[in-house]
Amino acid sequence: MTDRNLSPFEYFQNLASSHKPRHTFTGKTSQDVARWKKTLLPKVLATLGHRPPKVPMRPKLLAQWQENGLVKQRWVIDVQPKLSATLLVFRPNDLAKGERRPAILCCHGHGQFGKDSVMGLRTDSARTAEIDNFNYDYGLQMAHAGFVTYALDWLGFGERHNLAKPSFKDVSGQRDPCNIHYLCASLLGSTVLAMNCHDASCATDFVTAMPFVDSKRLGVMGLSYGGTMTTWMMLTDSRFIAADVICYAGPFSEIAYRTHNVCGSQITPGLFELCDVSDLQGLIAPKPLLVELGVHDNCFLIDHALNQNYHHVQRIYRAAGATDKLQLDLFANEHRWGGNKSVDFFSHAFSGQ
Numbered sequence: 001m002t003d004r005n006l007s008p009f010e011y012f013q014n015l016a017s018s019h020k021p022r023h024t025f026t027g028k029t030s031q032d033v034a035r036w037k038k039t040l041l042p043k044v045l046a047t048l049g050h051r052p053p054k055v056p057m058r059p060k061l062l063a064q065w066q067e068n069g070l071v072k073q074r075w076v077i078d079v080q081p082k083l084s085a086t087l088l089v090f091r092p093n094d095l096a097k098g099e100r101r102p103a104i105l106c107c108h109g110h111g112q113f114g115k116d117s118v119m120g121l122r123t124d125s126a127r128t129a130e131i132d133n134f135n136y137d138y139g140l141q142m143a144h145a146g147f148v149t150y151a152l153d154w155l156g157f158g159e160r161h162n163l164a165k166p167s168f169k170d171v172s173g174q175r176d177p178c179n180i181h182y183l184c185a186s187l188l189g190s191t192v193l194a195m196n197c198h199d200a201s202c203a204t205d206f207v208t209a210m211p212f213v214d215s216k217r218l219g220v221m222g223l224s225y226g227g228t229m230t231t232w233m234m235l236t237d238s239r240f241i242a243a244d245v246i247c248y249a250g251p252f253s254e255i256a257y258r259t260h261n262v263c264g265s266q267i268t269p270g271l272f273e274l275c276d277v278s279d280l281q282g283l284i285a286p287k288p289l290l291v292e293l294g295v296h297d298n299c300f301l302i303d304h305a306l307n308q309n310y311h312h313v314q315r316i317y318r319a320a321g322a323t324d325k326l327q328l329d330l331f332a333n334e335h336r337w338g339g340n341k342s343v344d345f346f347s348h349a350f351s352g353q
Helices: 008-018 030-046 125-134 138-144 177-187 192-208 225-236 277-282 302-319 342-351
Strands: 060-067 070-080 083-092 101-107 148-152 213-223 240-246 289-294 326-331
Touching (some): 030 225, 030 302, 101 192, 101 225, 101 342, 138 213, 138 342, 192 213, 192 225, 213 225, 225 240, 225 277, 240 342, 289 302
Parallel strands (some): 101 213, 213 240, 240 289, 289 326
Antiparallel strands (some): 070 083, 083 148
C-alpha cells in the first residue's frame, strides 16, 4: 500500500484550496472596478459557449384565472429550435387602465416542481410541503405585494423534466439531469447556463411586451440554484436593474470541491480559473443587489457565505462607490427565502426609474 495520494477527490480539493483565480478583484477605486469589469465580464460570458438562436415564440395562452386578488396566466412559448417552455405570469387585478407595473423574474432552484412551487401552486401535498419547507413561493408573495411576477422551468425541472426516460437511471437510482444536460450541451459547444439564460431572456421578451408591464423596471430573484440564475441573468441581460440573490454564496473551493454542492446547470468551463462566485456577484455592481443568507443554511455554510463571499462583494461595491446599493439580509433560519427585505428592496430600486 502506497502512502501517495490516489484519490481524485483529494487531488481536486488540494488544487482548489490553493487556486487563485486570475481576475479576483483586488482594486480600491471606482476606476479599478470599471477596468476590472471591462476585462473580466467578456471572459466570463465567453465561458457560456454557444447561445441558441431566437425563434418566433408563437405564444399560446393555456389558462387564465383570478384568485385571491391576482390575475394568473399560464402560457407556452417557443424558446429554441424544437424546444418550448411554459411560464406563469401573475399580476394584481386592481391595475388601473393603462397602468404598467415593475416585473420580477422569479427563478426556481432545485426541486421537483420547478416554477410551480415558486409561484405558489399548492395543487397537491408534495408541492405544498416544498413551498412550506423553503418559504418558496416568492413569485406569489411578490405579486401580492404589487409586482408583476413570472417564472419558467429550467432545463430538467418541472414540465421540462424527462421523468420517464430510462437512460437517466443508474445503479444508484436517478441520475442528475443537470449533469446529463451539461454533457449534451458541452458536446455542442454550449452550456446549460447559456441555454437557460437564453430561455429566460425569451420569456422576458414576451412578458415585457404585455401592456401592464413596465419594461424599464425589471428585477430578478431566486433561491439556491435560483440564486445562480439570478446572478447570471444580471450579467447576461442588461434589462434587469436589481437582483435578490437568496442562499447562493460561497467560494468554489468549498461549494464545488469540498461539499460538491454544484451541478452541470451551475457551472461553465474555465470559470474558476477566471474568478470566484463573489466576483460574479460583484460584477453586478453598481446595480442594486440584495444578498440573503441563512445563518443555519446547511447547503451554503454561513462561514463561507458571509466571510468569503459577501464581504468580498461588499469590497467591490465599496470600491464602486455603491455601498448604498448593496443590502444584506442575514436571517436566523435554514436554506430558504428570508423574505424580510425583498419588497422594500425592489420598491426602492424601482422608484428611481
